[in-house]
Amino acid sequence: MVENVPGEQVAARRPGRGRRPAAQVRAAVLAAAGRILLRDGLPAVTFDRVAAEAGASKTTLYKWWPSPGALAAEAYFAQSRRTLEFPDTGDVRADLISQLGAFVRWLKEEGAEKPVSELVGAAQLDPDLERAWSESYAQPRRELARERLRIAQRQGQVREDADLDVIVDQLWGACYHRLLVLKVPFDESIVESLVDHALYGSAPRDAAR
Incomplete structure (x- = not known):
């Protein structure tokens, strides 16, 4: 731009x-x-x-801006940036819960649920909006999450061989799936469980891989 x-x-x-x-x-x-x-x-x-x-x-x-949709996507990013900042307290579990919780509150309590649904839906038909959404919001936010997880790997809080993209998909992808595909109610109460499953899995803790 x-x-x-x-x-x-x-x-x-x-x-x-x-x-x-x-x-x-x-x-x-x-x-x-x-x-x-x-x-x-x-x-x-x-x-x-x-x-x-x-x-x-x-x-x-x-x-x-090439289209109103592209403007809307960048405006959404500007509005959400401060709300969705990624903390680094040294405790990756706490930071993931904090950030994912802020994202869910942003959607469900602070008015972003309908606009996000509309933006993602419109991006399927508007190439300018699709590019703006990806370049201005989705990819930068994904990289923030990956970088926080890389730090956690270096600190020994996340396995060295963990697939960070999969963890990101498990966390934020679960919210988008409920919002856009299943269209079922959800709230901040799911956040801790999502984080624990992403970090520790669902197998018994003493189970062999």
Whole structure:
């Protein structure tokens, strides 16, 4: 995505205030799109509405994002970033429970369940949204989880031969499966069990492999 376009005036103009820096305009647009997405859902995220709420030029939005879906995906990432930060307290089990718990609360209590379902569904038909969702959110978040698990491996808290991608799939994939495929209720009460099964398995502790 283009952050700054040399020679072009990309900042929005407000009466009596002159032009805002491009970074400030971009932040305002993402904040506005995130509010609309969480409040009213993906169909409400249009360039017209976001530009009006952000006080930005619609032309600027067209320059920076290939589609409203791509904007919505990046806005979702910006909104969720602080909520879904990955802790490192030195205890990988506690950190996984903390982060996965924050993710479930974000979905079920803080308004992200419907927008996430809409974004993932729309991404199956919108290549721009699919690319933005993967590049701006899904892959970066997956790498954060892998890196925390790599640290745990070096500290001896996770087996050296553990498949970190499988652990990630077991944890966050279980939530997405319940949300998008099974469409069954779930809440934070599943988090500790998910983490323990991912880290320790379901076989008896003294069973031979």
